[in-house]
Amino acid sequence: MGTPDLAPATRRPAPAPRRRRRVARARQGWLYAAPTAVMVTVFFVLPVLLVLRMSVSDWGLFAGNRGLNAPENFTRVLDDRLLWPAVAFTVKYTVLTTVILLAVALGLALIVQESSRWKNVLRTSILVPSALGLASASLLFYALYSQQSGPLNPMLLALGVIEEPVSFLGTPTSALWSTVFLIVWRFAGFYMLLLMVGLQGIGHEVYEAARIDGANRRQIFARITLPLLRPSLALCTILCVTGSLLAFDQFYILTKGGPDNSTLTVVQLIYNMAFAGQNDLGRAAALSVLVLLVLLALNAVQFRVLRGRED
Amino acid sequence: MSTTTTTTDRRRGAHPLARTPSYVLTGGLAVLFLAPLVWAAVASVSPQGGTAQTQGWGFGNYVTLANYQAGVWRYVLNSSITSGLTVLFTLGVSLLGGYAFARFRFPGRNVLFMLTLAILMVPYATLLIPLYVLLNGIGLQNSLVGLALVLTLFQLPFATFMMRISFESVPAELEEAALVDGCGTFGALTRVLVPAVKPGLITVGLFAFLAAWNDFIAPLILISSSDKVPLPLAIANMRQQVMGIVDYGATQAGVVVLAVPCVLLFLILQRHYVRGFMSGALKG
Numbered sequence: 001m002g003t004p005d006l007a008p009a010t011r012r013p014a015p016a017p018r019r020r021r022r023v024a025r026a027r028q029g030w031l032y033a034a035p036t037a038v039m040v041t042v043f044f045v046l047p048v049l050l051v052l053r054m055s056v057s058d059w060g061l062f063a064g065n066r067g068l069n070a071p072e073n074f075t076r077v078l079d080d081r082l083l084w085p086a087v088a089f090t091v092k093y094t095v096l097t098t099v100i101l102l103a104v105a106l107g108l109a110l111i112v113q114e115s116s117r118w119k120n121v122l123r124t125s126i127l128v129p130s131a132l133g134l135a136s137a138s139l140l141f142y143a144l145y146s147q148q149s150g151p152l153n154p155m156l157l158a159l160g161v162i163e164e165p166v167s168f169l170g171t172p173t174s175a176l177w178s179t180v181f182l183i184v185w186r187f188a189g190f191y192m193l194l195l196m197v198g199l200q201g202i203g204h205e206v207y208e209a210a211r212i213d214g215a216n217r218r219q220i221f222a223r224i225t226l227p228l229l230r231p232s233l234a235l236c237t238i239l240c241v242t243g244s245l246l247a248f249d250q251f252y253i254l255t256k257g258g259p260d261n262s263t264l265t266v267v268q269l270i271y272n273m274a275f276a277g278q279n280d281l282g283r284a285a286a287l288s289v290l291v292l293l294v295l296l297a298l299n300a301v302q303f304r305v306l307r308g309r310e311d
Numbered sequence: 312m313s314t315t316t317t318t319t320d321r322r323r324g325a326h327p328l329a330r331t332p333s334y335v336l337t338g339g340l341a342v343l344f345l346a347p348l349v350w351a352a353v354a355s356v357s358p359q360g361g362t363a364q365t366q367g368w369g370f371g372n373y374v375t376l377a378n379y380q381a382g383v384w385r386y387v388l389n390s391s392i393t394s395g396l397t398v399l400f401t402l403g404v405s406l407l408g409g410y411a412f413a414r415f416r417f418p419g420r421n422v423l424f425m426l427t428l429a430i431l432m433v434p435y436a437t438l439l440i441p442l443y444v445l446l447n448g449i450g451l452q453n454s455l456v457g458l459a460l461v462l463t464l465f466q467l468p469f470a471t472f473m474m475r476i477s478f479e480s481v482p483a484e485l486e487e488a489a490l491v492d493g494c495g496t497f498g499a500l501t502r503v504l505v506p507a508v509k510p511g512l513i514t515v516g517l518f519a520f521l522a523a524w525n526d527f528i529a530p531l532i533l534i535s536s537s538d539k540v541p542l543p544l545a546i547a548n549m550r551q552q553v554m555g556i557v558d559y560g561a562t563q564a565g566v567v568v569l570a571v572p573c574v575l576l577f578l579i580l581q582r583h584y585v586r587g588f589m590s591g592a593l594k595g
Contacts (some may be wrong), residue, residue, distance in 0.1 A: 035407055036405075036423065046441075051440060059444075112337075118334070124342075125345050131521065132570050133569065137542075139543075143351065149359055188344075189344070226419075248527075248528055271531075
């Protein structure tokens with residue numbers, strides 16, 4: 001990384017004290033970066049190498065490493081009868097969540113973007129849930145959705161929306177929608193904030209010019225706001241898709257993958273393989289590696305599709 | 312932001328009554344987002360069957376919570392230790408790292424920085440499986456220190472990035488003046504630069520605290536003894552304890568205990584919280 005040595009004719013060698021000082025700066029730089037380097041090596045690089053090793057090894061939770069067995073872990077993962085239903089459910093959940101969450105967040109961002117005291121209060125209210133942990137929010141909604149203590153059934157009955165109490169987590173469809181609702185509540189503020197940054201980046205003159213040209217509000221939204229918001233929307237989509245594909249807390253707490261494994265996500269399957277019942281770290285590692293590869297590929301594709309066209 | 316205000320005002324007319332429907336709509340939105348939290352707080356002290364608080368209002372559910380297994384204070388303490396250590400480690404590592412990346416040129420600088428950001432690309436679960444084995448190997452299994460180190464790692468991409476841009480926005484003359492005055496680089500860092508990057512440190516610390524206080528899957532995998540689990544895990548476990556019957560009152564009380572520090576910190580430090588998100592959005 002240091003300056004490449006140029007021919008003496010074009011450049012005189014740096015005076016000795018200056019070069020010594022540069023070497024000393026470099027050494028100090030390394031010293032300050034050392035804690036980062038140690039953390040990243042021990043808790044990131046080594047685990048990544050280890051998970052690759054585990055994925056091709058017969059590695060029990062209690063028995064430990066019992067030698068290589070490639071590619072048995074991968075074939076057994078792909079043959080697992082729960083894998084494809086879990087993949088299908090995770091994808092369905094991801095699509096639903098991403099579409100609904102980003103639409104809601106965009107709507108909220110458009111509503112609260114102007115600055116006034118009331119809008120600031122509103123913005124804060126929408127952001128408060130995002131200070132809560134996902135696990136806390138899931139526990140909160142677990143009580144909110146319960147037949148026994150939740151207020152929703154009495155309210156809906158009183159309003160005449162439903163005839164008899166419904167079970168919010170009892171059927172596969174209702175459990176899915178109830179979880180999506182929880183996630184929208186918890187994350188709408190976060191994505192609203194990201195989109196507001198994008199909205200503020202659109203120059204005032206652009207809107208002014210469009211208005212002078214006689215564009216109405218819908219045209220301005222479709223032809224100016226949306227296209228210019230593309231980078232922000234791209235970032236939100238990537239974050240939301242990645243986060244949803246790796247969903248765990250909300251389903252672990254709300255449904256435990258039930259009813260009948262209908263809300264089992266891929267990460268829950270990894271957890272179950274490793275710690276709940278099967279105790280097979282090798283197979284869990286194999287599935288983790290597959291998830292990592294899919295995610296890397298997906299992010300590369302998303303980057304290209306969502307951001308590529310502008311340049 | 313102010314520019315859009317003027318245009319909408321002009322369009323809708325300045326008369327306050329003309330804006331009443333918008334107040335109703337937006338007020339409804341605010342209620343929708345706050346209602347679940349308010350409900351949990353109210354329900355936790357209100358009378359309901361199947362809980363410790365069957366008659367009249369009171370703190371029966373909190374008493375249940377306080378007496379659950381090792382006692383709620385044990386779990387609050389576990390969570391506080393984990394969060395405290397995570398904040399400490401994250402601030403220490405990212406302060407020094409951000410300084411190094413912003414102000415020094417050394418071999419491997421870019422590789423290390425990219426590697427730190429690459430942590431974001433690897434799913435949580437993919438890392439936790441080998442980390443479970445690795446922590447066993449170095450004697451940090453089932454330990455809050457080990458848990459805090461893992462949580463610190465997941466904070467590093469954001470924290471290092473944040474501290475790097477904080478240091479980069481401090482004028483170089485400030486540091487040079489301190490060096491000329493005879494400070495070493497460490498003296499310049501502690502006496503001159505730390506005060507200058509304080510907003511960045513607050514943002515990083517806030518995010519590290521919220522993440523550590525709320526994390527669920529890392530302790531689920533890394534902590535095995537029930538008296539060492541942090542609060543979210545303890546409250547999730549509590550639901551299944553009493554012969555399969557869920558004590559919703561105690562769960563609500565638990566949610567309140569979990570939420571209060573986060574909501575308070577958020578309200579006090581909202582400016583820093585928003586700024587952290589903004590920097591995240593800009594790097595995208």
